[in-house]
Structure formats: C-alpha cells, structure tokens
Amino acid sequence: MHFCSKNKRPEEKSMLDAQLDLSPVLKIIEEKRHEKGSLIAILQQAQEIYGYLPLSVLKCIARELGIKPAKVYGIATFYTQFRLQPTGKYQIMLCQGTACHVNGSERIESTICQELKIKRGETTPDGLFSLESAACLGCCSLAPVMMINGQAYGPLSAEKAVAIIRKIKAAESLSLVGGEAQ
Amino acid sequence: MKVRLGLGSCGIAAGGLQVLEALQKEMESRGLKLEIQKSGCIGLCHHEPLLDWIEDDGQVFTYGAVNAGRSVEILEAHLAGRGPLEAYLVSSSDEPAEFLQQQLRIVLKNCGRIDPESIDDYRRQDGYSALQKALAGMSPEEVIKEIEVSALRGRGGAGFPTGLKWKATREAAGFYRYIICNADEGDPGAFMDRSILEGDPHAVLEGMIIAAYAIGAEQGIIYCRAEYPLAVKRLEIAIAQDRENGLLGRRILGSDFSFDISIQQGAGAFVCGEETALIASLEGERGMPRLKPPYPSESGLWGYPSSINNVETLANVPWIIRNGGEAFAALGSRESKGTKVFALAGKIKRGGLVEVPMGTTLREIIYGIGGGVKAGRRIKAVQMGGPSGGCIPAELLDIPVDYQSLNNTGAIMGSGGMVVLDESSCMVDLARFFLDFTQKESCGKCVQCRIGTKRMLEILERICRGAGREGDIELLEELSAHISENSLCGLGQSAPNPVLTTIRYFRDEYEAHIREKRCPAKQCQELLKYTIDPDRCMGCGLCVYACPADCIKGGENNQPYYIEQENCSKCGACLDICPERFAAVRVPGT
Incomplete structure (x- = not known):
C-alpha cells in the first residue's frame, strides 16, 4: 500500500535533486562497497544525512x-x-500500537489531521509538520502516545x-515575527 | 547511599531525563557527591518515572510518578533523616509493590536493578559465570544437552525447542556457522525485548556467546529494530566492554573458542521477524520469506547453517547453565517450562513488565499483578500474541498460560504482548485494526496473503461503517481458511487469527454491526451521531472549548448549543466534558 504513496511525482522531485551534493553518500559507498549485503545500511546512513532518500541519491x-x-x-x-x-520541521509520530488503539489513538489521529489539514504520511504546505504513524513506540503504559x-x-x-501542536505553531509564528523585526 | 533512576525508553518518555537534570542541579548547588545510577526498566511502567533511593545497608525505597520538584523533595527528606517519603512511595525492600510480589524473575532479574552500561554491575550479579562454566568444564554437546533437559522453547512466538534448533545447526554440514539474535520486536503492544535489551544487554550477549559455543558459530549478528535506538546504543556499549574484557574476540577466556558479535539495524518491516525474511534482510534484500525446508539450521545466512533465537530465549540461557537444566524444567507447567515475560498494557490498572512461571492463569496475571481493569469497568477480553494472536474472552481467564492451552483458545502465546480490553473496546474494530496492520505488512509474495488480507480488511471496514451485509461473517471465515492454508510464512498463516477468535467469541457484536447498524462499544465512529439534547443543555459552553472541530454552534443568550453534523469529527470530546449533572450530549443507538 505504501509502495506508491510515498513518491508521487518523481519527475518533479528530480529537478530539485539535481543540485544535491552527492559527496557524502559516495563516501559511505566507498566504506561499505566490499561488505556483503550492505545496501540497507548504506540507505540508512544516506537517509541520516539528507533526512530522506532523494531520487538522485x-x-x-x-x-x-x-x-x-x-x-x-x-x-x-x-x-x-x-x-x-x-519531512516537516516537526515530525509527528503517532503510535498505532494495540494499547494506543484501544485507548483511542484513531480519534487523536483524525483530530490532528483536521487541525493540520493533512493526512497520514503528508507534510503541511509550510513545511512545519509532517504526520507519520509508528507500529508501536513501546511506551504502552503511556498510551495513547505521540512523539514529536x-x-x-x-x-x-x-x-x-491539539494543544501541543498549537503551542508549537504559536512558538514558531512568534520566532518568525521576531526574526522579521530584526 | 545512592540514587537510581529508571531510564529505559519508557522512563525517558515519562520525563526521566528532566528528573535526572533536576537532581544533578540540586546536588551541585548543595555540593553533594551522591552516585546517580542509571538503570533500565524495572517494569513498573504505570508508575514511571521511577526513582530508587538505596541506603548503604542495601534497603531500597522506590518512588513513582516522580518529577523534578518531587525528586528534590525526596532527596531532602532522606538527607534530613525524615525519609522515606510515604506520599510518593510505591515499593520498598520491606514492602514490595503487589505488582512485583507475585512475579518470578529469571530473565528480568537484573532489569532496573543494575546499570546496563556497566559490565562490573552485571558481573556482581553472577554475570558471565555461566559462560565461564561452559567454556571451562562443558563440551558443546553438554551445553546443548543441558538446554534440552531444560525444555526451553523459543520465546519469539513459534515455541520451537531451543535445544533441538541448536543441535540441528551444530550437526548441519558447513564449515561456517552463524548465531543470529532476533531483536526485531514488531508486535504492536509488545515491549519485552526492548526492556531486556535496554535493562540487561549483557545477559543477552552472554546467552548468545554460550549459544555460539554450543553450535560452533564464529560470528553472531543481532538484528535489532531501528525504532529502538537506546537498545542499540546499550548493546554497542556492552559489546565494546566484552571485547575489552576478553569475552568476545579471539580465544575467549583463554579457551580455543573465538567469536564476535555485530549489530545490524532493521529498517521497519514486521515480516522480518520471520526467520527466512530476516535472513533476506540481513543479506541486503527485500525481507521476503522463502519456502522451508531447507531450514536456516541447514542453510541460513549466505547459505551457512544458522540458528536464529529470540532475545528472551537467549536471556534465559545463562540462568539455565548456572543452575542446571533440571532446575529450569522444575519451573512452569507440565508441557511448558520456565517463565515467560509479558508486556501488560491496555485498559489495565497497573501495566508493565511481568514475568511469571508458565502455567500461571491469566486471571492471576491480570487481577493479581495488574490489579484488574480501571475503576467502574469490566474486563471483556485479553488480546494475546498481537496480529498473529487472538482475543481470549473474560470467561476463559482461568486457563493457564502455556503453549497448548493458549492454542486451544485460538490465540497464541506469541512473543508476550498482553493487551487487556474492557467493554469500551469494539471487537470488530479491533479485528479491523489488526487486519489493517497485517495487510500493510504483508510482503506480497503469496497471493492469498497479499490479496486475501486486503479483501478481509475491506469487509471489516464496511461492517464498521455500517454497510455490512448478511453473509459477511461466513465470507470472512472462508477467506480466513484460504489465507492460513496457502500462505508461506507465519504472517499469512496467522493473519486471520484476530478475526476468527473475535467471531468465535463475540459473534453477537458482528451481528449488531451488520443487522442493527449499531456498535455496542460506541467505538465505530460512523455508526455514532453526537447530538445535544436542547432540553438538558444549560448553555455552559464547556463543549465549545473542548471541540477540536469548532462545530458546536448556538448558545447566544443562554440558548442551548447544537452540533453541526457535517463538520463533526466524532471525537467524543463533548461527551467527555459535558458535566454529569447536565448529561446533555447524547449518542443515540448505543
């Protein structure tokens, strides 16, 4: 299901990707080239550098x-x-574990979606928030949980x-106003 | 005197680091030099963050729900000789919490009690003495024999006898062998392996080194979820300490045996918990299972014989070698030996990590240790084994926890997730939740699993939406049979379990959804309609502030409020906040 949803317009992205500096990923490949089965590890390290996996990478x-x-x-x-x-500046990971589910995580998800006007797996147009779900964050006694x-x-x-998200939004708009004043 | 802080992932999530910071600051300002020991999770998750005050004579006072302010209060009380501070005390060595009293801890013995980043701490608890015993006085065959006598079975879910697996790997042809630790704990609602890795990583390493010695492996790999960064970090520290101390590397402890361990991080695929998929992932491929035989014990990683063991299984090994297989076999029930760790969560009063001898009844665990469900509620069922498991209804709580009894109910032992449900949990919705999970996580190799789970999910979704039809239940049962018979791996074979068990025990709930378009548990949002009774609404306006969708209108001049149905997200916030004496928010049809 997630196979197609992640990369909707590859041609559009590759335009942006063209300006990417590829030297860090080349360095990783050089280190791992001779290790058997290292492709996943290379991808993991590349994502750590760029925050995501651009098509050019x-x-x-x-x-x-x-x-x-x-x-x-x-x-x-x-x-x-x-x-x-x-991803957005603030990455919201909503736990979808069983304990969170029975304690109402779906209601929280629909409320967050309504607040940010995005769906799961998307980023707000201002690049501030992205919403993802995690199978289980392992903090079941705090259920329902999200991680920002x-x-x-x-x-x-x-x-x-919603209050937590609005607080971050408010802090962000304040710092934006402050920045303009300077 | 020293202070001990529970800093597992859960402790940190609950605010443990802020407590640490406050304590350090306070001590600095007082010029106090007091040791602050950072430990893993003791399992009292419902009391996190936890702080232990340890007196010089070894007396321990455990405080719960500690925050920065309280930690300073506790410190002051003890320093002034006024301690213990009863108000926040949850457990002490004289009076252990009820939650801990009824447990028998073998695997979790050290969790929350030692500093997981200190090999010396582990050694003080007999750590690495089992390895010493095995290397100095036992042949590999004798080690395997001991494990066979203990009747230890794999704790990851399938329950395969560990001794047999090791024996098969040792006897398989091949000049190189691997031992692989499966730490890809993917079941939603399970966190046993994470807690063990975070709380006592050396125990897992010791078990793994012993296993390597027994099967003749030179290389070990821990396949750990990337979602567990703290577990990975603590394992890395423990491995480095082992290398420094001659416990890993060439000629371990002066013997002829050489072995080393590396960590590989999983990239988030539930199916990789399956042995052959895990191997594919280690080889850098898509984690898709393959046909067995050949079993990994004959042809595993890169075609070499490999033994794949779960974290909890390996953590049991040092205890068995130290105390003998017979001592282990004396614990538990006739068919299932030893103890099992469970992650108790859901609608439970006291959730956390529980280790009990096999054969303990579910009732003893849920009521005795967990304290039952939250006030005013009734337990409806307990979900065991995650997406591969099933729901056991409240009537069957007296069955003992062992592999066979649980299988008879249609659920499985699984890896140890135990989620308690009360009457506010909708069983159809829960089945839909698990199918949604397996459908997404299906690797796509087998048609029945890839498409069958999708079709089942669609049927469950329409039932939850109020569009269920007569015959849907039978169709679900038919699809279930096809999927479990025709899927290659455990994911597909067990995917229908949550649906089958809920149909078996809660058929009336399915029928209420299909025939009456009603959700008895008030969970299926599309079957609910929130309204405000104008005769009862006093116009207080609390619901307007609570509503995240801003869809509650009216209220001018003390007029009653009403809900604009088209924008209502059916979150239930208005129902929750409406004062009981008004009870103006109604949910008809339930």
Whole structure:
C-alpha cells in the first residue's frame, strides 16, 4: 500500500535533486562497497544525512554499486523506515500500537489531521509538520502516545494533542515575527 | 547511599531525563557527591518515572510518578533523616509493590536493578559465570544437552525447542556457522525485548556467546529494530566492554573458542521477524520469506547453517547453565517450562513488565499483578500474541498460560504482548485494526496473503461503517481458511487469527454491526451521531472549548448549543466534558 504513496511525482522531485551534493553518500559507498549485503545500511546512513532518500541519491547508489536502480528503489520502498520525501520541521509520530488503539489513538489521529489539514504520511504546505504513524513506540503504559522529534507525549487526549501542536505553531509564528523585526 | 533512576525508553518518555537534570542541579548547588545510577526498566511502567533511593545497608525505597520538584523533595527528606517519603512511595525492600510480589524473575532479574552500561554491575550479579562454566568444564554437546533437559522453547512466538534448533545447526554440514539474535520486536503492544535489551544487554550477549559455543558459530549478528535506538546504543556499549574484557574476540577466556558479535539495524518491516525474511534482510534484500525446508539450521545466512533465537530465549540461557537444566524444567507447567515475560498494557490498572512461571492463569496475571481493569469497568477480553494472536474472552481467564492451552483458545502465546480490553473496546474494530496492520505488512509474495488480507480488511471496514451485509461473517471465515492454508510464512498463516477468535467469541457484536447498524462499544465512529439534547443543555459552553472541530454552534443568550453534523469529527470530546449533572450530549443507538 505504501509502495506508491510515498513518491508521487518523481519527475518533479528530480529537478530539485539535481543540485544535491552527492559527496557524502559516495563516501559511505566507498566504506561499505566490499561488505556483503550492505545496501540497507548504506540507505540508512544516506537517509541520516539528507533526512530522506532523494531520487538522485538512489540512482547514485545504484550506479556506484553496479546494480539496477529498480532494485534500490524496491528496497527503499519495502521498508517503512525509508522516506522518499522530505519531512516537516516537526515530525509527528503517532503510535498505532494495540494499547494506543484501544485507548483511542484513531480519534487523536483524525483530530490532528483536521487541525493540520493533512493526512497520514503528508507534510503541511509550510513545511512545519509532517504526520507519520509508528507500529508501536513501546511506551504502552503511556498510551495513547505521540512523539514529536523524539520527545514522547502521553497519555494524550484529542484536546491535549491539539494543544501541543498549537503551542508549537504559536512558538514558531512568534520566532518568525521576531526574526522579521530584526 | 545512592540514587537510581529508571531510564529505559519508557522512563525517558515519562520525563526521566528532566528528573535526572533536576537532581544533578540540586546536588551541585548543595555540593553533594551522591552516585546517580542509571538503570533500565524495572517494569513498573504505570508508575514511571521511577526513582530508587538505596541506603548503604542495601534497603531500597522506590518512588513513582516522580518529577523534578518531587525528586528534590525526596532527596531532602532522606538527607534530613525524615525519609522515606510515604506520599510518593510505591515499593520498598520491606514492602514490595503487589505488582512485583507475585512475579518470578529469571530473565528480568537484573532489569532496573543494575546499570546496563556497566559490565562490573552485571558481573556482581553472577554475570558471565555461566559462560565461564561452559567454556571451562562443558563440551558443546553438554551445553546443548543441558538446554534440552531444560525444555526451553523459543520465546519469539513459534515455541520451537531451543535445544533441538541448536543441535540441528551444530550437526548441519558447513564449515561456517552463524548465531543470529532476533531483536526485531514488531508486535504492536509488545515491549519485552526492548526492556531486556535496554535493562540487561549483557545477559543477552552472554546467552548468545554460550549459544555460539554450543553450535560452533564464529560470528553472531543481532538484528535489532531501528525504532529502538537506546537498545542499540546499550548493546554497542556492552559489546565494546566484552571485547575489552576478553569475552568476545579471539580465544575467549583463554579457551580455543573465538567469536564476535555485530549489530545490524532493521529498517521497519514486521515480516522480518520471520526467520527466512530476516535472513533476506540481513543479506541486503527485500525481507521476503522463502519456502522451508531447507531450514536456516541447514542453510541460513549466505547459505551457512544458522540458528536464529529470540532475545528472551537467549536471556534465559545463562540462568539455565548456572543452575542446571533440571532446575529450569522444575519451573512452569507440565508441557511448558520456565517463565515467560509479558508486556501488560491496555485498559489495565497497573501495566508493565511481568514475568511469571508458565502455567500461571491469566486471571492471576491480570487481577493479581495488574490489579484488574480501571475503576467502574469490566474486563471483556485479553488480546494475546498481537496480529498473529487472538482475543481470549473474560470467561476463559482461568486457563493457564502455556503453549497448548493458549492454542486451544485460538490465540497464541506469541512473543508476550498482553493487551487487556474492557467493554469500551469494539471487537470488530479491533479485528479491523489488526487486519489493517497485517495487510500493510504483508510482503506480497503469496497471493492469498497479499490479496486475501486486503479483501478481509475491506469487509471489516464496511461492517464498521455500517454497510455490512448478511453473509459477511461466513465470507470472512472462508477467506480466513484460504489465507492460513496457502500462505508461506507465519504472517499469512496467522493473519486471520484476530478475526476468527473475535467471531468465535463475540459473534453477537458482528451481528449488531451488520443487522442493527449499531456498535455496542460506541467505538465505530460512523455508526455514532453526537447530538445535544436542547432540553438538558444549560448553555455552559464547556463543549465549545473542548471541540477540536469548532462545530458546536448556538448558545447566544443562554440558548442551548447544537452540533453541526457535517463538520463533526466524532471525537467524543463533548461527551467527555459535558458535566454529569447536565448529561446533555447524547449518542443515540448505543
């Protein structure tokens, strides 16, 4: 299902990707070239550098390792960890574990979607928030839980979740106003 | 005197680091030099963040729900000789919490009690003595024999006898062998392996080194979820310490045995918990399972014999070698030996990590240890085994926890996720939730799994939407049979379990959805309609503030409010906030 949703317009992205600096990924490939089965590790490190996996990086990896781009793309889309789109400044990970589900995580998701006007897997047009779900964050006793940039919040209610997001929004718009004043 | 802080992922999520910061600041300002030990999770998750005050004589006082302010209060009380501070005390060595009292801890023995980043701490708890015993006085065959005597079975879900697996790997032809630790804990609602890795990584490593010695492996790989960064970090530290101390590398502890371990991070695919998919992933491929036989014990990673063991299985090994297989076999029930760790969560009063002997009843775990469901609620069922498991209804809570009894109910032991459900959980919705999960995680290799789960999900979605038809239940059962018979791996074979068990025990709920378009648990949003009773609404306006969709209108001049149905997200916030004495928000049809 997630196979197609992640990368909607590859041609549009590749225009932007053309200006990317590929030297860090070349360095990783050089280090790992002789290790058997290192493709996933290379992709993981590349994502750490760029925050996502731009198409040009995938093509570069394929070219350098001498494998088909389709294979690299196939692996990048198989595993949920890999993203083909940049994420927002604030990455919201909503836990979808069983404990969170029975404690109402779906209501929280629909409320957040309504608040940010995006769906799961999308980023707000201002690039501030992206919403993703995690199979289980492993903090089941705090259910329902969400994580924003590594910081866990729980137990949540729909209002609490919205309040947290609005607080971040307010802080962001303040810093924006402050920046303009200078 | 020293202070111990629970800093597992859950402790940190609950605010453990802020407590640490506050304590460090306070001590600095007082010029105090007190040791602050960072430990893993003790399992009292419902009390996080946890702080232990340890007296010089070894007395321990455990405080729960600690925050920055409270931690300073606790510190002051103890320093002034006024301690313990009863208000926040949840457990002490004299009076252990009820939650801990009824447990028998073998695997979790050290979790939350030692510093997982210190090999010396682990050694003080008999750590690595089992390895020493095995290397100095036991042949690999004797080690395998001991594990066979213990009757230890794989704790990852399938329950295959560990001794047999090791024996097969040892006896398989091949000049190179691998031991692989499966730490790809993907079940939603399960966090046992994470807690063990974060709380006692050396125990897993010791078990793995012993396993390597037994099967004759030179290389070990830990396949760990990338979602568990803290577990990976603590494993890396532990591996480095082992290398420094001659416990990994060439000629371990002066013997002829050489072995080393590396960590590989998974990239987030539930199917990689399956052995052959895990191997494919380690080889840098898409994690898709293949036909067995040949089993990994004959032809595994890169075609070499490989033994793949779960984290909890390996963490049991040092105890068995230290105390003997018979001591382990004396624990538990007739068919299932030893203990099992469960992650108790959901609508439970006291959730957390629980380790009990096999054969303990579900009732003892849920009521005795977990304290039952939250006030005023009734337990409806318990979900075991995650997406591969099933729901066991409240009437069957007296069955013992062992592999066979659980299989008889249609659920499975699984890896140890135990999610308690009360009457506010809709069983059809829960089945839909799990099918949604397996449908997304299906690797796509087998048609029945790839398309069958999708079709089942569609049927469940329409039932939850109020568009269910007569015959849907039978269709679900038919599809289930096809999927479990014709799928290659455990993911597909067990995917229908959540649906089959809920149909078996809660058929009336399915029928209420299909025939009466009614969700008895008030969970299926599209079957609900929130309205405000104008005769009861006093116009207080609390619901207007609570509504995240801004769809509650009216209220001018003390007039009652009403809900604009087209914008209502059916979150239920208005129902929750409307004061009980008004009870103006109604949900008809439930």
